[in-house]
Amino acid sequence: MKTILATLTLCLVVLTGTGFPLEKKGGSSSASAAKEKRVQYAAWDDVNVIAHGLLQLGQGLKEHVDKTKVQMRDISTKLKVFNRSVTALGKESQKLRVEGEALKARAHGLEDREGQLLNVTAELREKAEEMQHERKAMGERMSRLEERVDGMLQGEASLPDTSAGAKNTSDARNIQLMLEGQNKRIDDLMERIRLQQEKLDKQNVRIRTLQSQVQQSRQRPSLRNSNTDVQSVVSEQRDSPVEMASDCHELFLRGESTSREYTIQPINAEPFQVFCEMTADGGWTVIQRRQDGSVDFDQQWHAYEKGFGSLNGEFWLGLEKVHSIAKDGGYILNIMLADWSGDSASVRLPFQLGGQETKYSLKIEKQGAFSPLESSLVTDATTGLPFSTHDQDNDQKNDTNCAKHLSGGWWFSNCGRSNLNGRYFQSPPPKQRDQRKQSIFWKTWRGRYYPLKSSRMMIAPAVIVNKA
């Protein structure tokens, strides 16, 4: 730029020095002609100089413009770069802002958790303190007990007859009673657990049986109705202990509908033969039948325990077998009676039969009051009523052996309420009361001295009644 300006100044100086041709116009014609010639010549030089200056000026300007263009390009490139950086920075700052917010949220969350943790810690501390208190109290109780035991031992050793000694003895008795109570509760619990386990085992066996049945019926759908298949299923059921039903109702559930003899195997028992009475509601396991006097029921304890008679005629299934089926309760005892005029009556009572150690005690597990008909076989639901035969008097009449006084074996209370295992009398019965009192009777139905025509006792799971 400076060069261009210098050139311009030079041109202007030259122009001022030579003067403008127009100003030199005028004067005499000859002189003016010479002058004109000189002026014309000088002007041409001037023009040359100016043109040269202008040319230089133009060139300078062009160079300047070119330079400026380059600079502009540089600046624009830099600006672009700068713009890009700004955008990137904007994005970066946006990202940072988002991250910052996320961090803030996390910080909040952490604060919350910290608060919760503090709460939990406080709770734990409280619990720990409580436990410590309890532990301390237990420790104190233990040491008190120890002191008392020590005192008792010393008292017994030195002063057996003083009042302190007596007090210690009563303390000892109390502690012993408490311990016994505790032990009994533990035993009860263990027994309950055992019963639950047995029930579970039973359920498992049933489920397995049903599964195998389903499988069998899937494998042989075409043969299901043929006789040979029924035979083979029956024989399989008899041959395989896993598939054996635990009572008649289970056989009913498996599709058996004929009333006849079957083999069953209750849980934890040997298999044995029973007579099943199949009804529309389910399968009843018959445990006693009287109908014609063909079997002597005046038997001893051992016979009542094992069972006697013929399953297709008169029989007593046996206390041990009934116990193996109904030991856990949840069963119904169905008693059916008939008189000589064609009338009949029936009683259904929920029951449980204890084992040999309880003298096969019958517990009627009915809630609420008994009906008059039911009241001929009322038992103490907590302890049950033990079974009696003439060689085992477990009845509730102290001065009499009910089984000997009457006949047969039964859950006698005070001899006179009922006895379905008494002597069988054909019609007409003997006139003497002394003989008739030994008969099969149900006091609250036909009276104390009415010898019944027939009786049947059967058992089934309580679900059978709920279903019906």
Ligand SMILES: [Ca+2]
């Ligand atoms: Ca007695």
